[in-house]
Amino acid sequence: MTGFNRRQFGKGIGAAALGAALGGQSATAQALATAPTAGAAADGLAFPSDFLWGCATAAYQIEGGVKEDGRGETVWDVYAHTPGKTTDGGTGDVACDSYHRYQEDIALLKALGAKSYRFSVAWSRIFPSGKGKPNQKGLDYYNRLVDGLLAAGIEPHMTLFHWDLPTGLQGGWQSRDTAYAFADYAGFMAGKMSDRVKHFMTVNELRCFTDLAYWNGNKAPALRLPMDQVNQVRHHGVLAHGLGVQAIRAHAKAGTQVGLADNATIFVPAIETPEHIEATKKAMREENAMFLTAIMEGRYIDSYLAAQGKDAPKVQAGDMKAIGSPLDFVSLNVYTSNTVRAADTASGYEILPHLANSPRMASPWLNVTPEALYWSIRTVSELWKPKKLYISENGCSADDPVAQDGKVYDADRVMYLRNYITHMHRAVSEGYPIQGYFLWSLMDNFEWEDGYTKLFGIHHVDFQTQKRTPKLSADWYRELIKANKLV
Ligand code: NOJ
Numbered sequence: 001m002t003g004f005n006r007r008q009f010g011k012g013i014g015a016a017a018l019g020a021a022l023g024g025q026s027a028t029a030q031a032l033a034t035a036p037t038a039g040a041a042a043d044g045l046a047f048p049s050d051f052l053w054g055c056a057t058a059a060y061q062i063e064g065g066v067k068e069d070g071r072g073e074t075v076w077d078v079y080a081h082t083p084g085k086t087t088d089g090g091t092g093d094v095a096c097d098s099y100h101r102y103q104e105d106i107a108l109l110k111a112l113g114a115k116s117y118r119f120s121v122a123w124s125r126i127f128p129s130g131k132g133k134p135n136q137k138g139l140d141y142y143n144r145l146v147d148g149l150l151a152a153g154i155e156p157h158m159t160l161f162h163w164d165l166p167t168g169l170q171g172g173w174q175s176r177d178t179a180y181a182f183a184d185y186a187g188f189m190a191g192k193m194s195d196r197v198k199h200f201m202t203v204n205e206l207r208c209f210t211d212l213a214y215w216n217g218n219k220a221p222a223l224r225l226p227m228d229q230v231n232q233v234r235h236h237g238v239l240a241h242g243l244g245v246q247a248i249r250a251h252a253k254a255g256t257q258v259g260l261a262d263n264a265t266i267f268v269p270a271i272e273t274p275e276h277i278e279a280t281k282k283a284m285r286e287e288n289a290m291f292l293t294a295i296m297e298g299r300y301i302d303s304y305l306a307a308q309g310k311d312a313p314k315v316q317a318g319d320m321k322a323i324g325s326p327l328d329f330v331s332l333n334v335y336t337s338n339t340v341r342a343a344d345t346a347s348g349y350e351i352l353p354h355l356a357n358s359p360r361m362a363s364p365w366l367n368v369t370p371e372a373l374y375w376s377i378r379t380v381s382e383l384w385k386p387k388k389l390y391i392s393e394n395g396c397s398a399d400d401p402v403a404q405d406g407k408v409y410d411a412d413r414v415m416y417l418r419n420y421i422t423h424m425h426r427a428v429s430e431g432y433p434i435q436g437y438f439l440w441s442l443m444d445n446f447e448w449e450d451g452y453t454k455l456f457g458i459h460h461v462d463f464q465t466q467k468r469t470p471k472l473s474a475d476w477y478r479e480l481i482k483a484n485k486l487v
Contacts, residue, residue, distance in 0.1 A: 043485060044485050044486060045422060045425045045485050045486035046483075046484060046485035047425065047428060047484050047485060048428065049484065050435075051428070051435070051436060051437075051484065052115050052116050052155070052390070052435055052436025052437070053113075053114060053115050053116070053436065053437060053439075053477075053480070053481045054109075054114050054115060054116035054117055054118055054154075054155075054157065054436060054437070054438040054439070055109060055112070055114055055117060055118070055438060055439050055440075055441065055442035055458070056117075056118040056119070056392060056393050056438040056439065056440045056441060056442070057098070057105075057117075057118070057119050057120075057440075057441055057442050057443070057445065058119070058120040058159065058162035058163070058164075058204065059119070059120045059121060059122035059125075059162060059164055060074065060076050060092045060095070060122065060162070060163065060164040060446065061092065061095060061096075061162075061441075061445040061446045061447070061448075062095050062096040062098040062105075062443070062445045062446070063092070063095060063096075063097075063098045063099040063122065064092065064093060064094040064095045064096065064097040064098065064099050064100075065097070065099030065100065066092065066093050068099060069125070069135070069137035069138060069140075069141065070125070070128055070135045070137050070138060071122060071124055071125045071128065071135075071138060072124035072125075072127070072128030072129050072130070072166050072167070072168055073124065073166070073167045073168075074122070074123075074124050074164040074165055074166055074167060074220075075163075075164070075165045075167055075172065075213075075220035075221045076092060076163065076164050076165075076220045076448075077091075077092070077167075078167060078220065078221070079219075079220030079221065079222060080092060080093075080220075080446075082222075085222065085449065086448070086449050086450070086451040087449065087450050087451040087453045088451045088452065088453060089451065090446060090450075090451025090452045090453075091446070091451075092446045094463075095445055095446045096443055096444075096445050096461055096466065096468075097466050099141065101466060102141075102144065102145050102148065103148060104468065105442065105443070105468075106145075106148045106149055106152050106154065107152075108442060108443065108459055108468055108470075109149075109152065109154050109442065110152045110153075110154065111470075111478070112474060112477060112478050112481060113478055113481040113482055114154060114481065115153075115154065115155060115436075115481070116154060116155040116156070116157055116436060116438070117149055117154050117155070117156060117157065117442075118157040118158075118159065118201075118261075118392055118393075118438045119145070119156070119157075119158065119159070120158070120159035120160070120161070120162035120164075120204065121142055121158060121159070121160055121189060122138070122164055123160070123161060123164065123165070123166055123182075123185055124138075124164065124166040124168075125137075125138030125139075125141060125142075126138045126139060126142075126185060126188070126189065127166065127181075127185055127188075128166065128168065129166055129167075129168025129169070130165075130166035130168045130169035130178075130181050130185075131168075131169070131181045131184060131185070134188060139192060142158075142193070146158075146193065146196050146197060147196070150196055155198070155199070156196070156197045156199075157197075157199040157201065157390075157392075157438070158189070158193065158197045158199065158200050158201065159200075159201040159202075159203075159204050159261055159392075160182075160185065160186050160189060160200065160201065160202055160203070160244065161182060161202065161203045161204060161209075161240070162204040162205075163204065163205075163208065163209045163213075163219070163220070163448075165178070165209070165220075165221075169181055172214075172221055173209065173210060173213070173214065173233045173236050173237060173240075174214070174225075174229065174232065174233055174236070175236070176236055176239070178236060178240065179236045179237075179239040179240035179243055180243065182202075182203075182240040182243065182244055183240065183243035183244050183246065183247040184247065186200075186202060186243075186244035186247045186248050187244075187247030187248060187250055187251040188251070189248075190247070190248040190249075190251040190252040190256065191251035191252070194248075194251070194252035194253040194256045195253055197256075198255065198256060198257055199256075199257045199259070199329070200248050200252070200256065200257070200258050200259075201259055201260050201261045201331055201392065202240070202241045202244035202245060202248070202258070202259075202260045203237065203240060203241050203244070203260055203261070204260075204261045204262075204333070204392075205261065205262060205263040205333055206234070206237045206238065206241070206260075206262055206263075206291040206292075207263055207265075207291060208263065209237065210230070210233045210234045210237045211230065211234070213233075214229070214230055214233045215227075215230040215233075218449050219448060219449060226311075227308070227311040228310070228311040228312075231290070231308055231311055231312060231313040232313050232314060234290045234291070234313065235290075235313035235314070235315065235319070237291075238290070238291060238294050238295055238323045239319055239322060239323060241260050241295060241323065242295070242319075242321075242322035242323035242324065242325050243322050245258050245322075245325040245327065246322060246325055249325075257328035257329055257388075258327060258328050258329075259327045259328055259329035259330055259331055259388075259390075260295070260327070260330070260331065261331040261332075261333055261392035261393070262291060262292050262295075262330070262331070262332060262333065263332070263333040263334075263335075263393075264284070264288045264291065264292040264332060264376070264380070265284075265287050265288055265337075265338065266284070266332075266334060266336070266337035266338070266369075266372045266375060266376045266379075267280045267283045267284050267287070267337060267338055267339075267340045267351070267375065267379065268280065268337045268338070268339055268340065268369060268371045268372060268375045269339075269340060269341075269375070270339050270340060270341040270352065271341070275342040276340065276341055276342050278342065278348075279340050279341060279342035279343070279348055279349035279350075280340045280349070280375065280379060281379050281382060281383055282347065282348055282349050283338075283340045283347075283349045283351060284379040284380070284383060285301070285383055286301070286303055286304070286347065287351075289301050289303065289304035290304060290313075292330075292380075294320075294323055294324075295323055295324065295327075296324070296330075296383070296384040296386070297324060297384070298320050298321060298323060298324020299320050299324070300312070300313070300315075300320075303347075327386065327387075328387060328388065329386065329387060329388035329389065329390060329435070330380060330384075330386040330388075330389055330390075331389070331390040331391070331392030332376050332377070332380065332389065332390070332391055332392060333391075333392050333393035333394070333440070334372050334373055334376045334391055334393070334394050334420075335366055335372070335393070335394065335395075335396070336365065336366055336367045336368075336369050336372060337367075337369040337371065337372035337375065337376070338351050338352065338354070339351070339352040339369075340352070354367045361396040361397050361398055361412070361413075361416060362396070362397035362398050362399055362454055362455075363396075363397045363447075363450070363454045366396055366397060368396075368416060368419075370416075370419035370420045370422065370423045371423050372420070372423070373391065373394060373420045373421070373423040373424040373427070374423035374424065374426045374427050376391075377389055377391075377424065377427040377432045377434050378427060378430075378432060381432045381433065386433065387433065388433050388435050389432065389433055389434045389435065390434070390435055390436045390437070390438065391424065391434070391436070391437045391438060392438050393438060393439075393440040394417075394420055394421075394424075394437065394438075394439060394440060395413075395416075395417070395439050395440035395441060395456050395458075396413055396416045396417075396456065397447070397454040397455055397456050398410050398412050398413045398416075398455070399412075400413075400444075400455055400460065400471070402460065406469060407460075407469065407470075407471070407472070408460045408469070408471040408472065409471075409472045410458075410471045410472050410473050411472060413458070413471070413472075413473040414472060414473050414476045417439070417473065417476070417477070418476075418486065421437070421480070421486060422486060424437060425486065439458060439477060440456055441456045441457050441458070442457065442458065442459060443457040443458070443459040443460075443461050443468055444456070444457035444459065444460055444461040444463075445457065445461070457471070458470070458471050458473040458474040458477055459471065459474055
C-alpha cells in the first residue's frame, strides 16, 4: 500500500514511532503524530504518492556543442582552456554531448521512471553576449528538450543560471549591470517557456559563483578580490536572483512557480537537545547571512553587517525589497554539513571541524553526513517557513571502477544515497513541506575544476564513445521510484 496521499501521510506512516526511532521529534512531528494505522509497518519508509523523484544536470557540465548555433563564450570556456586550471585539462567542449544526445538522455530518465528533470539553460545560447538580441537557435534547443521531456511524461524544472556567465558581460558579477542583464534574460525565458515549464529556479549555488569564483579563486573567473569587493559580488548575486524573480513573475503565465537552488551551508546539532538545536538554527541563519538569509528575510542581519564593517556591501534603495521577493519554493543542494554545539561564545554556537579520518566520498570536501538532509529541511522550515521545499541536488562522487561485465557496481554511492534519503524521509514524515528530490547527477559529467576526475553520475558515460550505462545506483534508484519507498 503506497498509494496514500500527502494528507493521509502523517497518520499512515506513524510519524511518532519513526521520529522517536531516529532520535526525537520536532513540534511539527508532535502535532502530526497519531497512532500508526494498520498496514503502516508494511509500507516501510514510504513516500507520499505525489513525491517528485528526479535527476539533475547543468548546461556546461553536459551539453558540449560550445561553438554551435551561435552560443557565446562563457567564463567557464575561458577558465577550462587556461592551462593548469582544471585537473587533466578537462573542458566542457564536448562533455556528454547532450546538445546532440538529449533524446538519449530523456530516454535514460524515462527508463528510470523519473517524474522530473532539473536542467539549466546556457544563458549564452539565448543571449550570446549576455544581453541584446536573442538567438532563436539557442531557444530552439531548449524548446526541443522541454517538448521531449513533456512527451515522455517528465516535468521540466529549469535553472536559469548555473555558473556559465557570458564573457560579453564585461565586469562579470563585479558589475551591478550583470544583475539587470540576468533579470532581462530571466523574464525573456519565462515569457517563452512558462506555457510548458512550471518551475523556474533563478540561480544555482550563490556561494560557488561568488565566493569561490571571486574570493577563493578556484572557480571561473578565478579572482581573489579583497573583502569589500567580494561582498559587492555577493550582493549582485542575490540582487540578480531578486530581480530575476520579479521579471519571471512579470512575464510568466499564471501558476508558474519561482524559487532558487541554493547550497546554504548546512548544520546538524551535535546532540538532539533543545540547546544544541537552537545553536544549530542560529548558525544556519548567521553563516548564510549574505545569501539565503538575505533572500528569506529581505535584509542583511545585524551580525553580518557588524562583522563586515566598512567592507559591507553598498546597497541601493529598493535592493533589499527585490532580494526578499516572496518565493513559491526554496530548493536546497545538499551534500554535506557541519556539526554544531551550543557554546559559551559571543555567537552562542561552535562549529566543530571535520577531522582527517571523518568518512568522506571521492571528492575531498564531501564528508558523509546523512543527517544533513533532515536538518537542512527542518532548519530552513523553522527559520523561514517556505511554502514548499525541494532538494534540488544530492549525490556523491565515488571511485566507480568498471567491472569486467562493463558495469559499475557503486555500492558505496547506494549506501550514501540510501542513508541521506532515510533522513529526508524523516523530514517528510514529520510534516515539513518537502515536495521532491533531484539526484545529482543523471550521468557522469564535467565536474568543474576537477574536470572528469570526480564523477557523480548514476549512469556511467564512456567519454570516448558517449555510451551511457546504468550503474548499480541507477538500478537502485529505479526500484526506489517504482516502489516509492526506501529499497
Ligand atoms: C553542486 C553544483 O551545483 C554542481 O554543478 C556540481 O557538479 C555538484 N555540486 C557536485 O560538486
